[in-house]
Amino acid sequence: MWHIKVPATAANLGSGFDTLGLALSLSLDVWFSEAKEVSISVRGEGQGIVPEGPDNLVWRTAATLYREVSGKPIPPGRVTVKSRIPLARGLGSSAAAIVAGLTLANTLLPKRLSREELLAIATRLEGHPDNVAAAIYGGFILAWDDQGAIRVQNYPAPDLRCLLLIPDYRVSTEDARRVLPASVPIQDAVFNAQRLALWIDAVNRRDWSHLRQAGEDRLHQPYRQKLVAGMGPLIEAALSHGAAFSALSGSGPTILSLVPSERAMEVAQALTRAALEVIPGAFQLHDVTPSSFGAECVLDSWQWRRGGSRRRLQLGPGAWH
Ligand SMILES: Nc1ncnc2c1ncn2[C@@H]1O[C@H](COP(=O)(O)OP(=O)(O)O)[C@@H](O)[C@H]1O
């Protein structure tokens, strides 16, 4: 049986719209074993909501890639999808499902595609590179479009705790992209370029003292404010109680705060107090960590359960270890 694990991801990180991404320690897991017929079951987040037929995003993506590359239908099998990534909350659930599907197809293909090739396909399917790049490579990523080719630079994840304030309502990425303007004033573009540079300087020097400003943004958050009740007060509550960074996660509505361990309790309490005032309805507060691991596929067989070695496959050919 194959076990595929793909992390949740937070895209944008304030100033890095469609450019920065961070893998998180929440995951989408898929188990696959060959069988006579296809059967798909969905557990955890999305259970009862996402389809369990051939139109399931994980299976549809896997089947399409397999057929495109090999010219043959994907081998049928039993697929179990178990996710801890809430849907449409800005935590990359669709990116994780797409990357899981691509990883599954790549595992079954006789000749595997490279991570770069998978990134290009994943970006085309998701529409932007930031979530899928972080889901494939793990850690903190910077992605850019080089005349149609998607390039990525990845860095170790910041050694900070990550508090996710997740409201109980959904914001689809499609809707959240529709509220963005077609062009922005030059001053706003400069404002973001300066702050994006601060992010890259911070990860290069592992110094989080200017992250607060790296989180400031004029390209997407101001326009999305109307979709995310209490966005400003929640970010302010986290920053004024010791968070190094706080911003909308992806297209929202989750607010992500990066916090030194010793301030995590204080920030969590401040976020909870603010959320009770400004969020209409329920919310959850998750205490997770940035993750250095990207998508991986493991042969989950009886041999390793009995103490044999566990074979682990990072995406890309020749990467068994
Ligand atoms: N495990 C899954 N299996 C199938 N489809 C999924 C899965 N997870 C997410 N999706 C699809 O992705 C959609 C959410 O994507 P999106 O609006 O981009 O939000 P986000 O990626 O921020 O969670 C869901 O409504 C569903 O259609």
Ligand SMILES: N[C@@H](CCOP(=O)(O)O)C(=O)O
């Ligand atoms: N750069 C994208 C990121 C969307 O992330 P998601 O997790 O909300 O899908 C955007 O801001 O639209």
